[in-house]
Amino acid sequence: MSPTPGIALVGTLDTKGAEIAYVRDRLLALRTTPVVIDSGILGEPGCRPDVSREEVARAGGHDLDDVRRAGSRGAAVELMLEGVRATCLRLFAEGRIRGVLCLGGAEGALLGAAAMHALPVGVPKLIVSPSASGRRSFGPFVGEADVAVMHSVIDILGLNEIARAIFDNAAAAIAGMVREAGHPVSELRERSVGITMLGQTTPGVMRMREALLDAGQEPVIFHANGVGGPAMERLIDADAFGGVIDYTLSELANSLLDGIHATGPDRLRVAGRHGLPQVVVPGCVDFFNQGPRQELPERYRNRKTYFHNPVATLVRLSVEEETELGRMVAERLNEARGPVRVVVPTGGFSLADAPGGDLWDPEADRAFADSLRDALRSDIAFEEVDAHVDDPDFADLVAHRYLTLLEEPAHAG
Numbered sequence: 268m269s270p271t272p273g274i275a276l277v278g279t280l281d282t283k284g285a286e287i288a289y290v291r292d293r294l295l296a297l298r299t300t301p302v303v304i305d306s307g308i309l310g311e312p313g314c315r316p317d318v319s320r321e322e323v324a325r326a327g328g329h330d331l332d333d334v335r336r337a338g339s340r341g342a343a344v345e346l347m348l349e350g351v352r353a354t355c356l357r358l359f360a361e362g363r364i365r366g367v368l369c370l371g372g373a374e375g376a377l378l379g380a381a382a383m384h385a386l387p388v389g390v391p392k393l394i395v396s397p398s399a400s401g402r403r404s405f406g407p408f409v410g411e412a413d414v415a416v417m418h419s420v421i422d423i424l425g426l427n428e429i430a431r432a433i434f435d436n437a438a439a440a441i442a443g444m445v446r447e448a449g450h451p452v453s454e455l456r457e458r459s460v461g462i463t464m465l466g467q468t469t470p471g472v473m474r475m476r477e478a479l480l481d482a483g484q485e486p487v488i489f490h491a492n493g494v495g496g497p498a499m500e501r502l503i504d505a506d507a508f509g510g511v512i513d514y515t516l517s518e519l520a521n522s523l524l525d526g527i528h529a530t531g532p533d534r535l536r537v538a539g540r541h542g543l544p545q546v547v548v549p550g551c552v553d554f555f556n557q558g559p560r561q562e563l564p565e566r567y568r569n570r571k572t573y574f575h576n577p578v579a580t581l582v583r584l585s586v587e588e589e590t591e592l593g594r595m596v597a598e599r600l601n602e603a604r605g606p607v608r609v610v611v612p613t614g615g616f617s618l619a620d621a622p623g624g625d626l627w628d629p630e631a632d633r634a635f636a637d638s639l640r641d642a643l644r645s646d647i648a649f650e651e652v653d654a655h656v657d658d659p660d661f662a663d664l665v666a667h668r669y670l671t672l673l674e675e676p677a678h679a680g
Contacts (some may be wrong), residue, residue, distance in 0.1 A: 272445040273300045273364040275355050277379040280305040280320075283370055284313015286423050286434065290370065293438035299445060302364055306351050306371075306378040308334055308343050323350035326357070344374050348381035355382035359390070366391035366445040368437060370423055373398045376408055384410040387451035388502070391415075391444035395437045397422050411498040415440070452507070458484050460669065461499040461508045461538075463491040463515040466575070467617035468550040470657040471665075472514055478666035491515040491551070493528035500537035510544040512669050514656075516596065517551035520584060523592050526555030535596065539603025544672040547600060547609045548665055550656045552592060552635055553620040553628070554581040573619040573626050581619060583626045586634045593638025601644045606675060608648040608668050611636050614655040621655055 274294055278287040280303075287303060291314070294301040305316035306323060308331075324331040327350030337343040358364040367386065369379025376396040383392040392414045399405065399416040408416050417440075419433050460479060464472040476486045487508070489495035496518045502508060519535060521528040538545050554573065557563055557580045563572070571583035584592065600607050613636065619626040640649050650668075654661035 271298050271300045272366070272442075273302055273358070273362075274441055274445055275304055275358060275364045275367040275382065276301045277304045277306055277351060277355075277367065277369040277375075277382065278371060279307035279375045279378070280312035280314055280316055281307040281310030282313075283375065283423055285426060286370055286430070288314035289426055289431070290368070290434050290438050293435060294368075294442060297438060297442035299442045300363075302358060304351065304354055306347060306375065308347055318354055320347075323347065323354055326350040326353040340374070344378065348378050351378050352381045352385045356385055359386055366441050366449055367393070368441045369394045369396075370419075370434075370437075371396055372423065375423075380408045380410065380414065383414050384412045386412070387505070388413050389450050389452040391441055391449035393417060393437060393441045393444075395419050395423070395433065406494070409494075411494055411501050457509045459508045460484050460486055461503065461511045462486050462488050463496055463499065463513050463518075463550075464488050465491050465515050465517055465551050465617075467517075467554075467581075467619060468515045468656055470618070471550070471662040474659045474662035475512070475514070475666045478663055479669070482666070482670050484670075491518050491528070492556075493518055493521065493530055496534050497530050500533065503537045503541055503543065506541075508538075508543065510546075510669065510673060511538040512546045512548070512665065513538075514548045514665070515550040516547070517554065517556070519595060519599075520552050520592055521555045523588060523595060524555040524582075524584070526557060526582075528556045535599040536602055539600065539605060539607065542603075542605035544606045544669070544675075545600075545603065545608070546665055546669045546672060547596075547607065548656065549596070549609075549611055549616055549635065549639070551617045552584070552589070552596075553616045553626050553632065554583055556580075557582050571626050571628065573624075581617075581626065583628060584631060584635075586631045589631045589635035590638040593635045593640075594642045597639050597642035600647060601642075603647075606672050608672055609639065609643065609650065610661075610665055610668055611639070611649070611651045612654045612656045612658070612661050613651050614653060614658070616656050618657060 291301045303316045304318045305320040334346045395417045397419045399418045479486045489499040518530045560580045573581040615621040
């Protein structure tokens with residue numbers, strides 16, 4: 268391992284050579300060891316890399332000439348990012364790097380992001396890009412990882428007072444993280460429990476969290492906004508948790524209606540595939556997420572809606588959609604190899620889904636519960652409770668059900 272902490276410095280050296288060289292020197296001055304990785308594809312490197320573009324391409328299983336002949340810029344980037352990812356994973360496994368810094372435009376930032384997404388939570392990751400601004404989506408840069416994104420203000424071409432100020436800050440940020448804080452998350456497992464939450468289920472989850480803490484558990488809460496659920500499940504794949512309380516299933520409602528918090532087909536399947544004990548609560552299955560109220564598509568304007576904030580509108584699901592959603596949830600839970608318990612609050616699924624609330628629709632709620640119950644495997648425990656999802660007594664009950672599940676013979680000790 269390097270005597271000073273190593274930092275992967277990723278950039279396309281044919282277009283960002285001088286800038287990468289400047290940041291490399293700043294990192295050296297900050298008592299770190301930069302490892303310059305050339306993610307460029309065309310042109311000649313503008314500074315000397317520690318890992319050449321030919322080596323990067325080979326790490327991804329490709330020859331650089333084949334990458335250049337991929338047929339389009341996008342296809343070439345897709346091949347090259349495999350090599351950037353493999354290179355950074357190898358350097359991390361060898362103890363040569365403890366963080367990653369990437370300078371790049373749209374494609375350059377995506378090349379660095381590919382490596383960052385593959386590294387464990389807690390390893391410092393920073394992207395500096397002009398694309399980190401305005402109305403652009405940050406999803407491709409951040410993914411489900413703990414990636415920090417810094418707007419470069421100007422394009423990354425040439426050194427000037429603004430560029431130096433931004434690059435100095437970026438170098439100091441990543442150097443400070445790797446020296447003073449950054450470390451991969453480890454040793455969660457047995458007493459850690461993954462939990463999903465949104466603002467509409469926050470009171471219930473807060474109460475449940477206290478009960479779990481009192482019982483010696485370590486709750487880890489994820490914001491179920493289309494990224495939080497998959498992020499939790501990525502950590503399940505990494506054996507980070509001893510169990511799951513999926514308290515908020517709005518991502519599945521969004522997936523059914525193509526809402527902005529939609530996720531992929533693996534959502535609600537990963538814990539079951541690993542055999543983890545799960546308690547599942549249908550929090551927030553009453554709505555899917557749309558953008559600002561004034562931009563709501565015409566087809567949804569006759570529905571019940573809830574003005575969540577200036578950029579988020581919650582739209583109520585119909586009876587027919589709730590019926591279909593119940594079957595979807597059951598289908599995914601039926602694949603589970605481990606113990607599953609479903610606990611359904613019959614008094615409402617969100618803060619807005621309560622008597623007098625903007626999304627209150629007991630007929631639609633009933634349709635979801637009946638559909639879910641009827642489609643579940645007979646050995647999966649299904650329980651209805653005369654309570655609202657955010658009632659303190661309901662939250663306490665859910666915590667108790669989870670703790671009881673842990674005590675069953677196959678999962679004790």
